Amino acid sequence: AQPHPVALALVEAARATGIPSFDNPNGRMMEAGSGASISDVRADGQRRITIFDSYLRPVLNRENLTILTGASVQRIVIENGRATGVDVLRNGEVHRFNASEQVVLSTGSINTPRILMHSGIGDERELKRLGIPVMQHLPGVGENLQDHLCFPSIFEFREEMPPRGNGSEATIYTKLRSESRSPDVVMCQGEFPICSPEIAQQGVPQHAWSLVAGLARPRSRGRIRLRSAHIQDNIILQLNSLSDAEDVKTAKAAVELSREIGAQSALSEINKREAFPGSVFVDDLESFIRQSAVPFWHQTCTAKMGRDELSVVDGKLKVYGVENLTIADGSVFPRIPTGNTMAPCVVVGERASQILRAELLGENQRTSTVGNAA
Ligand SMILES: Cc1cc2nc3c(=O)[nH]c(=O)nc-3n(C[C@H](O)[C@H](O)[C@H](O)COP(=O)(O)OP(=O)(O)OC[C@H]3O[C@@H](n4cnc5c(N)ncnc54)[C@H](O)[C@@H]3O)c2cc1C
Numbered sequence: 001a002q003p004h005p006v007a008l009a010l011v012e013a014a015r016a017t018g019i020p021s022f023d024n025p026n027g028r029m030m031e032a033g034s035g036a037s038i039s040d041v042r043a044d045g046q047r048r049i050t051i052f053d054s055y056l057r058p059v060l061n062r063e064n065l066t067i068l069t070g071a072s073v074q075r076i077v078i079e080n081g082r083a084t085g086v087d088v089l090r091n092g093e094v095h096r097f098n099a100s101e102q103v104v105l106s107t108g109s110i111n112t113p114r115i116l117m118h119s120g121i122g123d124e125r126e127l128k129r130l131g132i133p134v135m136q137h138l139p140g141v142g143e144n145l146q147d148h149l150c151f152p153s154i155f156e157f158r159e160e161m162p163p164r165g166n167g168s169e170a171t172i173y174t175k176l177r178s179e180s181r182s183p184d185v186v187m188c189q190g191e192f193p194i195c196s197p198e199i200a201q202q203g204v205p206q207h208a209w210s211l212v213a214g215l216a217r218p219r220s221r222g223r224i225r226l227r228s229a230h231i232q233d234n235i236i237l238q239l240n241s242l243s244d245a246e247d248v249k250t251a252k253a254a255v256e257l258s259r260e261i262g263a264q265s266a267l268s269e270i271n272k273r274e275a276f277p278g279s280v281f282v283d284d285l286e287s288f289i290r291q292s293a294v295p296f297w298h299q300t301c302t303a304k305m306g307r308d309e310l311s312v313v314d315g316k317l318k319v320y321g322v323e324n325l326t327i328a329d330g331s332v333f334p335r336i337p338t339g340n341t342m343a344p345c346v347v348v349g350e351r352a353s354q355i356l357r358a359e360l361l362g363e364n365q366r367t368s369t370v371g372n373a374a
Helices: 005-016 028-032 051-059 108-118 124-130 245-262 285-292 342-361
Strands: 035-038 071-079 082-090 093-098 103-105 150-157 170-174 185-190 208-215 223-225 236-238 271-276 325-327
Touching: 005 035, 005 170, 005 185, 005 245, 028 035, 051 342, 071 093, 071 103, 071 108, 082 103, 103 108, 108 223, 150 245, 150 285, 185 245, 208 245, 245 271, 245 285, 325 342
Parallel strands: 103 325
Antiparallel strands: 035 170, 071 082, 082 093, 150 208, 150 271, 170 185, 185 208, 223 236
């Protein structure tokens, strides 16, 4: 389908500020360090295609696949340093599922460290403080939390332009800091106002679009901690966003660029005015950054792969010090990918399936598993 007029005008406006246009946001555009394009969207006509549609729906009738819905993993069972199963809450009862070969944890960057810690895998002192028996001291569990924190500038439409498609159809990468070797800012467009509660309170126009500028290479690091040993208790999410002064500088530069792009003639027939930062914040962009910051929903990196003391998994996605335990999700990235995180998470799943096939079936590790569930 033809992209929204704002998406097309945004790519043109970016070009007017010196950001070259590309046919798609992959490969060449990322390598170039700076570029704008219409986004790739996984869609079949008007319907988004999910990872479930691609990987699981085609194999639902396989005899060796069982999917349990409404089932919440509480902890991994560990015996003599080996993962032997999981405890799962379903219909108010806890069931134990034994694993003869391998437990693969793929519960995302918030819940993977949570389940690890409830299983006794984490920082020894913290686990002891909570009264959780320590199975493996790994101080990096829950540390290193990253996201592409972002700062939406909002432009009021001259005439109402309803969103269409997935509501976000253009992507920009750019390098604003001279010391950056790859893009340090990722931008997307929202065909509707995107804002924090603080900005919403100040009166956002009803008919508006957003230019969302995110930190592609954030330096601030957050962490996830358990509140208590009780599984049902909420976790403590310490984002520590903008705790590194360099992130504040990059964020300011990104918002300045958003304003410059929004002021280009390619958008003059669409924009009535710049609502935010606008006249309220123009002389105090740091306040705007702190009040407008919202997540990109790309939280990752909380059980990172590596070799230093904060690493949780090795190069084969195996948890250090615990046998038969693999992690396959966005928590294993040492640092957040520059762009959107869904596709890199799929690559982790593909890689996990290669590794497990090689281990369990003795196949060559380069065997392609595209289209198969891990
Ligand atoms: C609102 C939103 C919009 C996004 N938009 C985009 C986008 O446009 N493009 C893009 O590239 N990325 C996008 N992302 C990011 C992307 O979806 C994530 O980075 C990616 O899905 C992370 O994959 P994952 O495998 O690490 O975890 P997830 O996809 O979160 O998978 C974890 C799974 O584990 C399940 N789970 C968690 N805890 C338990 C438990 N205790 N027991 C059993 N199951 C459990 C969850 O229900 C979930 O199904 C978006 C994210 C959000 C939240």
